[in-house]
Amino acid sequence: MVGVVIVSHSQTLAEGVVELAKLMASDAKIVAAGGLDDGTPGTSFEKIYNAVEEVYSDDGVAVLMDMGSAVMTTEMVIEAMEGRKIVMLDGPVVEGGVVVALEASLGTPLEELQEKVDEARDTKKLDN
Amino acid sequence: MIDILKAIAAKIDEEKDYLTELDNEIADGDHGVNMAKGFDAVVAKLDAMAGKDIGSILKTTGMTLVSTVGGSAGPLYGTAFMKAGAKLAGKNEMDGKDLVEAMEAAIGGIQMRGKATTGEKTMLDALCPAFDALKEGIEAGEDLKDALTKAVKAAEDGVEYTKTIKATKGRASYIGDRSIGHQDPGATSAFYMLETLLANI
Numbered sequence: 001m002v003g004v005v006i007v008s009h010s011q012t013l014a015e016g017v018v019e020l021a022k023l024m025a026s027d028a029k030i031v032a033a034g035g036l037d038d039g040t041p042g043t044s045f046e047k048i049y050n051a052v053e054e055v056y057s058d059d060g061v062a063v064l065m066d067m068g069s070a071v072m073t074t075e076m077v078i079e080a081m082e083g084r085k086i087v088m089l090d091g092p093v094v095e096g097g098v099v100v101a102l103e104a105s106l107g108t109p110l111e112e113l114q115e116k117v118d119e120a121r122d123t124k125k126l127d128n
Numbered sequence: 129m130i131d132i133l134k135a136i137a138a139k140i141d142e143e144k145d146y147l148t149e150l151d152n153e154i155a156d157g158d159h160g161v162n163m164a165k166g167f168d169a170v171v172a173k174l175d176a177m178a179g180k181d182i183g184s185i186l187k188t189t190g191m192t193l194v195s196t197v198g199g200s201a202g203p204l205y206g207t208a209f210m211k212a213g214a215k216l217a218g219k220n221e222m223d224g225k226d227l228v229e230a231m232e233a234a235i236g237g238i239q240m241r242g243k244a245t246t247g248e249k250t251m252l253d254a255l256c257p258a259f260d261a262l263k264e265g266i267e268a269g270e271d272l273k274d275a276l277t278k279a280v281k282a283a284e285d286g287v288e289y290t291k292t293i294k295a296t297k298g299r300a301s302y303i304g305d306r307s308i309g310h311q312d313p314g315a316t317s318a319f320y321m322l323e324t325l326l327a328n329i
Binding site for chain 2: 036040067069
């Protein structure tokens with residue numbers, strides 16, 4: 001099963017996305033890497049690195065990030081873990097996180113997850 | 129190099145509140161505090177680096193910034209110092225030509241990491257004109273101090289220029305046109321670093 005890491009500047013936001021995703025996919029391997037080591041806002045190289053390690057398997061890991069340093073720090077983690085199967089997904093963190101956790105728990109491979117996030121981004125919440 | 133980095137850390141710490149204030153006006157208000165935290169962590173490692181080559185010292189500085197800054201400045205300056213360190217590997221002294229090469233690599237790293245260019249109201253608006261001035265001076269045969277003096281002036285002008293333009297990269301881009309009139313904190317911290325380098329060579 002693909003592992004999922006949610007990266008956010010906010011620890012509580014990242015944990016909240018994991019909480020929401022687990023409602024849909026209780027057995028998903030999804031973890032939060034939000035905030036700095038002391039819980040204050042920011043993105044932590046170590047937290048992201050350790051989160052990827054925690055859910056890593058041969059099936060790989062998908063990472064969803066909020067903005068700015070979350071993206072850049074994740075890139076640096078991936079460079080530091082060169083040769084491992086880790087993919088950054090581009091899309092909404094909340095909706096994307098839920099969809100990716102669900103798809104991963106159903107056995108969807110890493111290569112197909114970006115497409116699922118794109119669908120989540122395009123889904124309208126209001127009819128008009 | 130250790131003394132220069134300590135002086136940069138002191139300058140960043142001194143200007144911490146001002147940098148944060150600048151950042152507060154246009155973005156999330158963490159630049160000064162984050163940079164000070166990062167450079168505090170760098171200073172804590174510097175004494176153990178005594179006797180090491182400039183490349184190793186800069187690489188450790190970069191890695192420490194990545195791990196401790198927490199905002200965009202972490203991966204950006206972190207990559208910059210690591211790239212500069214790679215260029216200066218094995219060197220115990222740095223001449224004008226070395227600085228040109230190191231700065232070119234550092235700027236390349238920032239552009240790669242931030243997918244940014246000049247005119248977007250970022251640290252590049254201070255660093256790129258400074259680099260051009262430095263390179264021109266060194267290539268014309270000026271000594272390091274003269275060339276770097278012009279580079280610092282160009283960086284200062286670059287900081288002024290960021291007041292006139294709209295942010296299109298980073299958190300400040302969320303406020304669009306309303307960022308015009310405000311000075312970019314990243315360009316300001318980049319200027320402080322160059323100014324401190326000049327004062328300590």
